[in-house]
Amino acid sequence: MLVDNRSHPRARPVRTAERIAVVAQSVRENPRTSTRHRAQQFNVSRTSLRRILHKDRGLFAYKLQLTQEHYSKVILNKIALQLTMQQKL
Secondary structure, three states: OOOOOOOOOOOOOOOOHHHHHHHHHHHHHOOOOOHHHHHHHHOOOHHHHHHHHHHHOOOOOOOOOOOHHHHHHHHHHHHHHHHHHHHHO
C-alpha cells in the first residue's frame, strides 16, 4: 500500500490581490527601486515579484541605457571642454 507522507503542506500563494496592490503602490511611489530590493522589502522571492510585476501589472524589467541623442550631447560637451582647455594653454 502506498502512503503519501508529505511533511509540508502546499505553499501559500504569494500573488494575492492585497500583495499585488501593495507592490503596485510601491512601484508608483518609487519606480527606480530594484526588484531585488523590493523583493526583500515585501519578503517574497524575486521570481514571485517579477511574476506580480509582469503578469498582474504588465510591467517589464529593463535597464536604462544611454540614447543616441544623449550620447551625442555628451560627446559635444567633451569636445567643447577640450577646445576650451586648448585655448587656455
